[in-house]
Amino acid sequence: MARRRRIRWDRVGLVFGPVLLLILILCFSCNGSSHKGKNPASEISAAEPSSMDIVEQTLPTATDPQEGTQLADPAVNTKKELVVVIDAGHGGKDAGALNDPNTPTRLEKDDVLRLSLAVQKAFEKYPNIRVIMTRETDVFVELKDRCTIANEANADFFISIHRNSALTGDGVEIWVNNDAGGDNSMDKLLATYIMELLEDVGIAQNRGIKSGYRNSSSNEQSNNYYVNRNTNMPSCLIEMGFMTSAVDNQNFDNHLEEYAEAIATAVVELVTDRNLFTVETVQ
Numbered sequence: 391m392a393r394r395r396r397i398r399w400d401r402v403g404l405v406f407g408p409v410l411l412l413i414l415i416l417c418f419s420c421n422g423s424s425h426k427g428k429n430p431a432s433e434i435s436a437a438e439p440s441s442m443d444i445v446e447q448t449l450p451t452a453t454d455p456q457e458g459t460q461l462a463d464p465a466v467n468t469k470k471e472l473v474v475v476i477d478a479g480h481g482g483k484d485a486g487a488l489n490d491p492n493t494p495t496r497l498e499k500d501d502v503l504r505l506s507l508a509v510q511k512a513f514e515k516y517p518n519i520r521v522i523m524t525r526e527t528d529v530f531v532e533l534k535d536r537c538t539i540a541n542e543a544n545a546d547f548f549i550s551i552h553r554n555s556a557l558t559g560d561g562v563e564i565w566v567n568n569d570a571g572g573d574n575s576m577d578k579l580l581a582t583y584i585m586e587l588l589e590d591v592g593i594a595q596n597r598g599i600k601s602g603y604r605n606s607s608s609n610e611q612s613n614n615y616y617v618n619r620n621t622n623m624p625s626c627l628i629e630m631g632f633m634t635s636a637v638d639n640q641n642f643d644n645h646l647e648e649y650a651e652a653i654a655t656a657v658v659e660l661v662t663d664r665n666l667f668t669v670e671t672v673q
């Protein structure tokens with residue numbers, strides 16, 4: 391009995407082993423494809439071309455014989471102006487984060503407006519870069535209107551300036567949309583250039599280039615900063631230090647002009663390094 395049963399199991403193994411393996415392979419590939427199909431990031435990129443795609447589409451490609459002659463003169467370089475949107479977060483009835491929740495003496499909306507206006511000024515020495523501000527005074531602007539301003543202007547970059555609302559911590563972090571792509575995506579390059587130049591000025595710490603939205607690890611489309619998700623061009627959101635950090639506040643006040651200069655220079659260096667645009671400088 392025992393011997394017969396053992397032989398039967400061997401046969402079962404021989405017959406069903408490969409079948410089981412095949413089923414496992416099929417299940418694995420099914421799971422893989424259905425996961426990809428449900429991945430919101432891939433749906434976003436399929437429905438709406440990423441900002442990187444838009445930049446790339448404006449460049450002639452070597453495979454297009456009709457545009458081959460323009461290769462030495464990239465289309466982006468023939469643009470008359472580069473359009474940069476500077477988005478000062480919050481404003482008006484929306485104070486943003488406070489330095490002290492009980493007795494606030496400092497409001498995020500004021501700090502980010504000061505820095506944003508300084509960035510606007512820092513761009514003035516580049517006559518073919520046009521800066522669009524989503525606000526220049528202490529007014530409330532809806533998030534969707536900030537995005538509409540940038541999208542309707544067909545802006546090349548969108549830089550949102552905020553300060554961190556977390557109650558503890560210090561340093562600077564920069565957020566990009568979670569479907570921004572790899573390190574060479576324009577969103578991440580923009581954030582990286584800005585961070586490097588801010589570090590050169592001096593910040594409490596580099597907290598990194600982060601994807602998505604604070605405390606979120608999922609790829610869900612909703613787990614992004616609204617302005618990163620709803621602008622069509624490379625964008626990032628700078629958390630310019632913590633409102634509750636004395637060292638960040640001191641840095642912010644002492645280095646405001648230099649930080650503004652760093653943000654403007656980052657854009658100029660990025661488009662220059664990538665041969666996307668020839669920036670003119672006022673002599």
Ligand SMILES: [Zn+2]
Pocket residue numbers: 479480486487498552553
């Ligand atoms: Zn904010």
